Amino acid sequence: MTNERRVLVHPDADALVAAVSARFLTKLTDLLDEHHEANVVLTGGTLGEAVQKAVATSPMRSAIDWTRVHFWWGDERFVPKDDPDRNEVQAREALLQHLPTAEDHIHPFPASDEIEDIDAAAEAYAQELRDHADPALRLPVPRFDITFLGVGPDGHIASLFPEHGVTRDGQDLVVSDEDSPKPPPRRLSLTLPVINSSQRIWMVLAGTEKASALGLALAGASPEEVPVAGAEGRLRTVFFIDGDAASHVPADLIASQY
Template sequence: MGAHLMGSGAVSPISTSKGAGTGVPHQFSYPDKEVQSMAVLQYANADAGAEGVTQLVLEAAASAIKERGAFTLVLSGGSLLKALAPLAATRGADWACWHVFFVDERNVLHSSPDSNFKGADEALLSKVPIPREQIHAIQEGLPVREAATEYAGQLLRLPQDVLPRNAEGLPVFDVILLGIGPDAHVASLFPNWPQTAATEGWVLPVEGSPKPPPERITFTMPVINSAREVAIVAFGGGKAEAVQRCLEVQALPGALPAQLVRPSAGSLKWVLDVASSQALRAQTWQDAKAFPRSS
């Protein structure tokens, strides 16, 4: 194209732009691989869904213990903990082989009502004979950055017969149970936050969380996606909008963090009840013109 004149009569300078996409890259991108195994499981109500979660966990535990003599379970907090009641009532599990971790945690004392450890202890851990040294909790009283580093250190020190590593050197947990927030955040990975976009590291600090308390630690998305099995558990009508948006709307990457949960070599299950899945239109999922939805 020819040059043009500016208002002063001078010839406009030649652009030095190298075109779109050649400057600072966007922190998020669409995953380049589809989930190898994904299922949406719908139950009549939250109680039936909790039984489904229990069956999922117990089957994974039996398989892992038979294979290598250990089972790793990762919990989140919030409403997910209510789904652990049937698991807490289970008898006959090989609890001595279980190791329990937290996909995220608030940087508070274990006695705080905000502590995911406290919630999990009340819902499950105090009711089953898992050895206390095999319940891996955040260290109390540290600045949040040090707490994240210390928790990553706990994971790194575990032998590979307990916590295997994949070809990329990432830990491979047997089961990660995730809740989902109304903004579709999982763990403490919030929409469009740099921690959600992180491609390196195992555990990161979160400061200034949009949900109180402000200081947290969280697994990274690559660690979550290295698990053998990930279950996103959502019960009740209050989860319906987040569930529908994640499963049916193609959002900009990073806008709905739960959409970035895509196990690279494992399976993903959405565990729902009728109330949380009420906005889905599963009958359109095979129609290329109707799916994905725009709203």
């Protein structure tokens, strides 16, 4: 498989959100023409929520058979089930409550009031991944068709932080963290190999504070120092960014179209 890495620049955050949501619905239509089901990995954060709200309110939404879509998460804060810090809570309010997706097609990480031990929670989610594994992949995980990722100013993706145990190899599917550098400190995350098993990785970022991390990632920084540098989908890796985040991106890496 050939991996394509592209950077698409949009004028501002609003245009960025509109473009990503429309592209997502178009690609999901194509995927469901090709496959019986599709697997989408959601992310949290301000832009993640904005894209989810845009999808929920788009007229294109009605063209999708959402009963054939599975939703997963790249990471989660290990807090109680109804805690607003949870990415799941955000996604349900912004998007999932508006879709006819069956509950058994929604795969959230365990909450701290469901499984008390964080390591046991990590193993439970790893088992959920194994239960839906695609045997064609190099890891026992589902075929993630589109994985959304936000990017922090420090270059973190999911809950994989700089100098905090990010590895390119290893067979762990899910990792737990009791002392994340960003609150809340207790977190669960897919590992980098699992993220990179995705067919497509779509990273959505905006603002000048993200420019340095993006520039370092595109310049080939170490994933241990800048985790986003290690994100690489099997088919395609796309950075959807606004003009403010583009200040450190070489002109020859900016694509004119998708």
